[in-house]
Amino acid sequence: MSRTFVEMEGRRLPLSNLEKDLYPSYGFTKARILEYYRGIAPFILPHLKDRALTLKRYPEGVERDFFFEKRCPSHHPAWVKTAEVPQEGGEPMTVCMVNDLETLIWAENLASLELHVPLARTGSSQTPDSMVFDLDPGEPANILDCARVALILRDLLSRMGLVGYAKTSGQKGLHVFVPLNRKETTFEDTKTFSKAVAEIMQKHYPDLVTAKMAKQERKAKIFINWSQNDASKTMICVYSLRAREKPYVSFPLEWEELENLAGLGDPERLQVMHSEAVRRAEEKGDLFQEVLVKEQKLPHL
Amino acid sequence: MAVQGIWSGTISFSLVAIPVRLVTAIRPGHISFHLLHSKDYSPLSRRMFCPKEGAMVPADEIIRGYEIVPDKYILMTDEELESVSPERSRTIEILEFIDMKEVDPIYYDHPYYLVPSKGGEKAYQLLVEVMHRTNKAGLAKFVLAEREYLVAVTSKEGALALTTLHYSDEILPDEDISPKKGKIEAEEESRMQKSIEQMIEDFDPGKYADERRKKLVALLEAKAKEKAPVEAPAVAEEEGEGPADLVAALEESMRKVKENR
Numbered sequence: 001m002s003r004t005f006v007e008m009e010g011r012r013l014p015l016s017n018l019e020k021d022l023y024p025s026y027g028f029t030k031a032r033i034l035e036y037y038r039g040i041a042p043f044i045l046p047h048l049k050d051r052a053l054t055l056k057r058y059p060e061g062v063e064r065d066f067f068f069e070k071r072c073p074s075h076h077p078a079w080v081k082t083a084e085v086p087q088e089g090g091e092p093m094t095v096c097m098v099n100d101l102e103t104l105i106w107a108e109n110l111a112s113l114e115l116h117v118p119l120a121r122t123g124s125s126q127t128p129d130s131m132v133f134d135l136d137p138g139e140p141a142n143i144l145d146c147a148r149v150a151l152i153l154r155d156l157l158s159r160m161g162l163v164g165y166a167k168t169s170g171q172k173g174l175h176v177f178v179p180l181n182r183k184e185t186t187f188e189d190t191k192t193f194s195k196a197v198a199e200i201m202q203k204h205y206p207d208l209v210t211a212k213m214a215k216q217e218r219k220a221k222i223f224i225n226w227s228q229n230d231a232s233k234t235m236i237c238v239y240s241l242r243a244r245e246k247p248y249v250s251f252p253l254e255w256e257e258l259e260n261l262a263g264l265g266d267p268e269r270l271q272v273m274h275s276e277a278v279r280r281a282e283e284k285g286d287l288f289q290e291v292l293v294k295e296q297k298l299p300h301l
Numbered sequence: 302m303a304v305q306g307i308w309s310g311t312i313s314f315s316l317v318a319i320p321v322r323l324v325t326a327i328r329p330g331h332i333s334f335h336l337l338h339s340k341d342y343s344p345l346s347r348r349m350f351c352p353k354e355g356a357m358v359p360a361d362e363i364i365r366g367y368e369i370v371p372d373k374y375i376l377m378t379d380e381e382l383e384s385v386s387p388e389r390s391r392t393i394e395i396l397e398f399i400d401m402k403e404v405d406p407i408y409y410d411h412p413y414y415l416v417p418s419k420g421g422e423k424a425y426q427l428l429v430e431v432m433h434r435t436n437k438a439g440l441a442k443f444v445l446a447e448r449e450y451l452v453a454v455t456s457k458e459g460a461l462a463l464t465t466l467h468y469s470d471e472i473l474p475d476e477d478i479s480p481k482k483g484k485i486e487a488e489e490e491s492r493m494q495k496s497i498e499q500m501i502e503d504f505d506p507g508k509y510a511d512e513r514r515k516k517l518v519a520l521l522e523a524k525a526k527e528k529a530p531v532e533a534p535a536v537a538e539e540e541g542e543g544p545a546d547l548v549a550a551l552e553e554s555m556r557k558v559k560e561n562r
Contacts, residue, residue, distance in 0.1 A: 074322055074324055074416070077419055078320065078418045078419035078420060079419070082309070091307060091445070091446040092446065094307070094308075094309070152558065152562075155558040155561070155562070156551070156554055156555055156558050159553075159554030159555075159557055159558060160550065160551070160554050192543060192544065192547075193547065195543065196543030196544070196547050196548055196551055197551060199543065200548070200551040200552065200555050201555075204555050204559065299547075299550065300544065300546040300547035300549075300550045301544065301547060
């Protein structure tokens with residue numbers, strides 16, 4: 001195993017296998033993955049901060065086996081911030097939080113290409129700071145159909161007095177985040193609300209939308225997965241890479257942009273790749289910034 | 302896979318404080334099964350059942366009672382339980398050093414290892430070395446998951462091992478177990494001693510394995526190759542359960558959205 005050391009903030013971090021190609025059919029080495037995360041760090045770090053990280057590790061690259069690690073690996077450096085989270089019927093679990101660049105680089109050195117985090121922070125694990133609509137296309141529906149549903153959803157939310165923010169999942173779907181940032185809102189609230197929204201969408205657009213998890217119901221439709229609004233669930237963090245054949249990123253899109261792209265009819269145009277992601281973020285700033293701060297109350301609950 | 306740390310803090314005595322992590326030293330060999338409904342392979346869940354009402358009891362109607370005599374209970378709230386739980390602590394404080402040979406193995410509960418955290422390697426090594434040379438074990442108190450444990454810290458092949466110990470009042474008295482003393486024939490005694498001596502070996506735990514577990518793993522592997530696993534059905538999803546107010550407001554908003562599209 002080849003090793004290099006980097007010094008960051010006076011911390012010496014060993015990096016291994018930098019030349020290993022983790023996206024073999026595209027050609028993207030671990031060194032470039034680290035470079036991507038270093039470039040995107042100012043944008044992704046606020047969204048990872050104080051959240052229990054689930055590492056999704058691809059030690060042999062995206063075409064081989066991966067494994068999830070919810071528990072913070074016991075060999076973590078002492079400066080990695082950890083928290084103890086209660087577990088149902090067991091001892092509390094130690095999780096890591098990516099609160100600084102060094103921890104981000106450490107996690108990426110473990111080939112944790114995808115960074116998944118819960119909708120709540122570790123200190124208040126029962127209080128979601130966003131409600132999410134995970135739009136998942138059942139084949140042959142695709143991301144363009146997701147965009148159609150997302151735009152209807154935007155209008156519906158807006159009529160309800162709520163603002164949502166969209167991002168690509170980096171796979172085949174879209175995510176719409178509705179910032180709440182109120183300590184009074186519970187997962188029960190977000191689940192009740194998002195489920196009612198999903199069902200009303202299904203009722204009015206039965207050929208396009210389903211609110212049901214069952215696989216056979218999802219064929220050729222967009223499944224609005226409201227059940228992600230749960231303390232035990234995690235979402236791919238905005239700006240995280242995805243482990244697909246190409247290094248796509250879960251990237252925020254402005255509504256106007258989504259309207260234009262939906263009109264063009266090319267699903268590939270909605271995807272954002274690593275280099276474009278850093279460039280666009282640097283140009284436009286963090287389009288998901290409001291998700292962290294905007295306070296909204298769910299009406300009629 | 303790397304060992305999982307379940308606690309981190311410091312081990313200390315007098316002026317020494319060494320940052321360490323606690324990792325378990327045992328991977329239980331037990332293979333567990335899920336209980337499924339034979340009809341459709343749905344995983345089953347446990348619920349609390351009230352035999353008097355013949356009905357399931359929701360979580361918010363369940364409280365704790367300590368049975369003093371049959372059917373008479375003293376109630377205990379979560380707050381009361383919490384009030385007697387020890388505060389979480391980040392230290393394993395060694396109170397005294399003892400000779401491990403004096404500890405009856407009946408006191409041994411669960412074995413762990415202590416791993417040095419960053420910056421503690423040198424002091425850790427020193428403690429391992431000195432404890433090894435003096436052949437002493439550190440007796441300490443330590444809080445893990447809301448319980449205070451008595452633990453013995455020992456030096457073991459260049460590392461520190463930690464064993465939780467039972468408290469003395471957890472050990473059952475053995476006075477009723479040994480039978481009344483009778484006369485033992487000298488001849489009988491020497492015969493038994495001989496047969497024991499004939500069977501003496503060095504302890505080699507690697508010779509033994511849980512045969513049932515081995516067979517069970519082989520059986521599971523063979524079955525997995527032979528046939529695809531059965532799949533649990535998607536959980537039945539209820540519909541139209543939203544609060545009436547919210548559903549009405551959404552209907553109204555949806556109508557307007559459609560008008561404007």
